[in-house]
Amino acid sequence: MENRLAKMEELGAQVALYPYAYERTHTSEQVRAAERELTATETKVRFAGRIMAKRGTGKTLFVPIHDEGGGLQAYFRKDDLGEDRFHVINKLMDIGDWVGVSGTVFRTRTDEVTIKVEEFEFLAKAIRPLPEKYHDLSLENKSRRRYLDLAMNLESRERFKRRSAIVTEIRSFFAEEEFLEVETPVLQPLYGGATARPFTTHHNALDMTLYLRIADELYLKRLIVGGLEKVYEIAKDFRNEGMDRTHNPEFTMLECYAAYWDYEDMMGLTERMLRRLALRFGDEGKLIYGGVDLDFAQPFARVRFMDALADKCGRDLMEATTDELVALLKQHDIPLKNGMGRDKMLDELFSELVEPGLVQPTFVTDHPKELSPLAKAHRSADGLVERFELFVCGFELANSFSELNDPREQRRRFEAQRALMEAGDDEAQPVDEDFLQALEHGMPPTGGLGVGVDRLIMLLVDSSNIRDVLLFPHMRPEE
RNA sequence: GCGCCGCUAGCUCAAUUGGCAGAGCAACUGACUCUUAAUCAGUAGGUUCGGGGUUCGAUUCCCUGGCGGCGUACCA
Numbered sequence: 001m002e003n004r005l006a007k008m009e010e011l012g013a014q015v016a017l018y019p020y021a022y023e024r025t026h027t028s029e030q031v032r033a034a035e036r037e038l039t040a041t042e043t044k045v046r047f048a049g050r051i052m053a054k055r056g057t058g059k060t061l062f063v064p065i066h067d068e069g070g071g072l073q074a075y076f077r078k079d080d081l082g083e084d085r086f087h088v089i090n091k092l093m094d095i096g097d098w099v100g101v102s103g104t105v106f107r108t109r110t111d112e113v114t115i116k117v118e119e120f121e122f123l124a125k126a127i128r129p130l131p132e133k134y135h136d137l138s139l140e141n142k143s144r145r146r147y148l149d150l151a152m153n154l155e156s157r158e159r160f161k162r163r164s165a166i167v168t169e170i171r172s173f174f175a176e177e178e179f180l181e182v183e184t185p186v187l188q189p190l191y192g193g194a195t196a197r198p199f200t201t202h203h204n205a206l207d208m209t210l211y212l213r214i215a216d217e218l219y220l221k222r223l224i225v226g227g228l229e230k231v232y233e234i235a236k237d238f239r240n241e242g243m244d245r246t247h248n249p250e251f252t253m254l255e256c257y258a259a260y261w262d263y264e265d266m267m268g269l270t271e272r273m274l275r276r277l278a279l280r281f282g283d284e285g286k287l288i289y290g291g292v293d294l295d296f297a298q299p300f301a302r303v304r305f306m307d308a309l310a311d312k313c314g315r316d317l318m319e320a321t322t323d324e325l326v327a328l329l330k331q332h333d334i335p336l337k338n339g340m341g342r343d344k345m346l347d348e349l350f351s352e353l354v355e356p357g358l359v360q361p362t363f364v365t366d367h368p369k370e371l372s373p374l375a376k377a378h379r380s381a382d383g384l385v386e387r388f389e390l391f392v393c394g395f396e397l398a399n400s401f402s403e404l405n406d407p408r409e410q411r412r413r414f415e416a417q418r419a420l421m422e423a424g425d426d427e428a429q430p431v432d433e434d435f436l437q438a439l440e441h442g443m444p445p446t447g448g449l450g451v452g453v454d455r456l457i458m459l460l461v462d463s464s465n466i467r468d469v470l471l472f473p474h475m476r477p478e479e
Numbered sequence: 480g481c482g483c484c485g486c487u488a489g490c491u492c493a494a495u496u497g498g499c500a501g502a503g504c505a506a507c508u509g510a511c512u513c514u515u516a517a518u519c520a521g522u523a524g525g526u527u528c529g530g531g532g533u534u535c536g537a538u539u540c541c542c543u544g545g546c547g548g549c550g551u552a553c554c555a
Contacts, residue, residue, distance in 0.1 A: 003506060057518090058511040077512070095505075108513050132490040132504045134516060140547050141490085148490095196554065241554050242480075251555070335552085396555065427554080452555045476546065 004127045007092045015088070017125040022100040024048045029069040031105060035113055038105040047072060047115055048100040048123060050151065051093060053133065061090055062114075065099060068157070073114045074101045080118065089120060096126035143467050144475050162281070163457050163469055167234065169280055170254065170453075173273050179230040179256055184219035186212060186236070192435070193217030193374070195427040196239040199249075212238035216255045217374065217448065218435045221403060224257050224446050225438045232256035234453060245465040246395065249474050252453035261447030262402040263386045267363055270390055270398050270449060271300050274361065281460045289393055289462055294360060300390070301362040305350065308364060312353040317346060318383070325349075343368035358391035373413040373429060375401035397456060400449040407439040 011017060025046045031038065038045060049067035056062075059078040065071055078086040093099060103118040131137055131148055142149040142156070149156045174181065189208070191198040193215030201210050216233050223231050237253045258265065278285045278296035285297030310316045313328065320328075325345040329336055334348050346368050358364070365388040366378055375385035386402035404410050414431040421428035457469040467473040 053516085055514045055517050056511085057514060060512045060514080062514045062517080064515080073515080075513075079512075108515090110513075110515070112513090112515070114513085129489055129505055134504060135491040138491075138547085140486095144547090194555085237555085239554070242552080244551090244554095245549090247554065253555075399555080450555080455555065 004094055004125070004129075007094070008125055008127070011088070011092055011122075011125075015122060017122050019121065019123060022046070022048050022121075022123050024100065027069055028067050028072045031072055031115075032070075032113055035105060035107075039107070042104045044102055044104060044118070045115065046100065046102040047074075049098070051095050051097050051099055052130070053095060054090075054093075056090060059086075061086075063089070063099075065101065066151075070154070073108075073112050074103075074117050074120075075108070075114045076117050076120075080116075085120075089117075093122070094126060094129070096128070096130040098123035098126070143473050146471055159461050159463070159468065160471060162461055166277060166281060166457055166460055167453070169277060170234065170273070173276055174232050174256065177230070177269065177272075179232045179258070180228055182220070182223060182228070182231050182233055183235070184213075184216050184223075184233060186238075188213050188219075190430055190432050190434075191215075192429045192432050194237075194239075195429065197241060197426055199238050199240050214239050215450070216253065217450070218432055220255055220257045221443060221446065221448070222435065222438045224259050224403075225441055225443045229259040230257070243474060245467070246455065246458075248454070248466050248470055251466075254451040254453050254456075255449065257403070257446055257448045259444045259446050262445060263365075263388055263400055263447055266400045266447040266449045267302075267388055269447075270363075270400065270451075274300075274390075274397075277456070277460060287459065287462075289459055290464060292359060292393060294392060294459075296361055301360060303362060303364055304366045305346075305364050305368070306366070306384070308354045309346065309350055313349070317349075341370055343370035347371055355391060355396075356394045359393055361390060361392050361397075363388045363390055370416070372401060373417050374404055374410075376404045376406075377409075392459060395455065396452075397459070398449060398451045400447065403443070403446040403448045405439060405443040405446060407436055410439055411436055 008017060023046060026034070026038075028047065028049070031045060031047065037043075047065070047067070049065040049071060052064045052066050052071065054061060054063055061076040063074045063076065065074050076086065076089050081089070099120055100123050101115055101117045101120040103116045106114055106116055108114050131141070131152060133152070136142075137145075137149055137152065150160070171181065187201070187203070187210045189210060191211040191214050193213075194217070196214045198214050199212040201212065202208070203210050214237055216235055216237070220231055220233060232255065234252060234254050236250050238250050240249065241247065243249060256269075258269075275285060275296050278287055281287075282296070285295065287294045287296065306316065306318055317325070317328075322342055322345075325342060326336060328349060329345055332349070332352055334352055340348075354364075366381060366384045367375075367387045367389075369377065369383055369385050372385045372387050375387045378384040378386050388400050389396050390398035404413065411431075414429070414436070417428045418431055421430065454466050454469055458464070458466060461469060463469050
């Protein structure tokens with residue numbers, strides 16, 4: 001750094017180190033695409049990027065310059081540029097500096113597309129060096145200093161560009177399905193729509209506690225009450241819980257709601273969306289995730305929650321007594337927690353016995369009631385709700401139900417949640433009177449869906465860690 | 480939360496049983512007019528994550544704190 005600052009001293013008076021703009025005529029991709037013509041006509045191109053290496057041979061110098069889509073090599077000759085200008089590029093410009101070069105395009109003996117530089121200028125001087133080029137950055141530096149990861153690794157850059165393309169594709173899918181994209185509050189006086197602990201904050205002017213949303217659900221349903229028939233939102237949710245390779249405290253959730261639909265309709269939508277993404281970003285609807293082949297082109301498997309469980313336990317657990325369930329939990333070494341209800345035990349058994357086996361895209365349907373306080377009771381099965389979860393590679397990708405729209409039943413479910421909360425369950429949902437009031441005005445039959453976008457991206461770019469698909473994953477402060 | 484592993488030059492990593500802290504890249508000086516991880520000769524660069532302890536002597540052993548990775552628990 002000291003050396004670089006000294007170079008700036010030498011340069012300072014004569015050259016602008018941080019100019020305001022650069023008029024570039026071609027990106028590296030455009031130069032490559034039009035190379036034949038540019039070479040034939042000896043067109044002068046203006047190209048810009050970051051210096052990634054310097055290879056000098058005395059009176060000439062080769063400099064790889066990277067731009068977003070790749071890069072080009074620049075060729076500097078002392079004979080062409082003169083002593084003083086050559087000294088600037090040879091001695092005063094460093095790896096990491098941003099530079100604009102202009103000249104004609106040619107190929108070297110070794111077939112490398114190259115710009116023969118006639119003029120060049122600083123676009124920005126770097127006073128810290130780039131990391132070493134042979135080895136990958138350490139995992140910590142990749143996540144903590146993402147700009148270096150992006151500067152050094154084209155694959156990383158491509159991964160995040162792909163993330164953006166996937167989200168764009170999702171938006172066009174919903175546009176074609178005639179859903180309206182909306183925005184709902186991040187700061188909420190009450191949290192709800194999921195079982196999770198929230199982050200809290202404080203509004204000074206109103207002197208009140210506010211919560212960062214854990215889900216968009218209750219606001220989107222208010223819009224259905226208001227007569228917007230198909231709405232969706234892609235938004236950050238915040239959950240005050242642990243972090244691991246599939247969890248970040250803030251994450252992106254896709255939620256959508258459609259009036260007059262039930263969960264069967266939503267299953268169709270989910271399948272259409274994923275198939276489309278797999279066709280666009282995979283190989284004919286097939287994806288490889290962690291070495292496992294996944295097929296989204298075929299109709300997704302469907303299995304009822306209780307049937308899948310019965311399959312693993314050798315008997316139907318619908319009528320099982322609490323004692324029998326406790327025995328089953330013990331048999332499979334699943335820890336028993338205080339206040340665990342019958343349905344929670346079923347859920348634990350399901351997680352342990354069934355989920356790991358759900359590799360190909362599979363809809364699990366018709367869950368026990370207690371676990372789903374916002375879902376409508378099943379039209380033909382007692383004690384169950386009309387709900388599905390989509391599992392792929394053993395993890396949950398989507399969650400959906402026929403939305404509960406009977407305000408009296410919703411109030412009873414909220415009261416049950418309140419009882420859980422008073423019993424010490426800090427993930428239970430509070431009673432949302434404002435939401436109940438909205439329901440009392442009448443919500444049409446509605447299908448709802450939530451999809452964890454980061455996990456969907458992980459699946460589509462074959463990443464095993466959520467950090468790899470988040471530009472700035474949550475990290476503890478360095479000091 | 481808990482368990483295991485790690486933290487050494489700007490970056491990526493070495494250092495035998497506790498005995499002078501090293502390499503490659505980056506940097507600096509010099510040579511070289513088509514290089515591709517350019518090459519060649521030389522130079523400089525360290526609070527070994529912080530604090531404490533054991534020892535004649537600690538990067539190394541012990542305690543403690545910080546950060547990271549992996550596993551595990553809850554959750555999407």
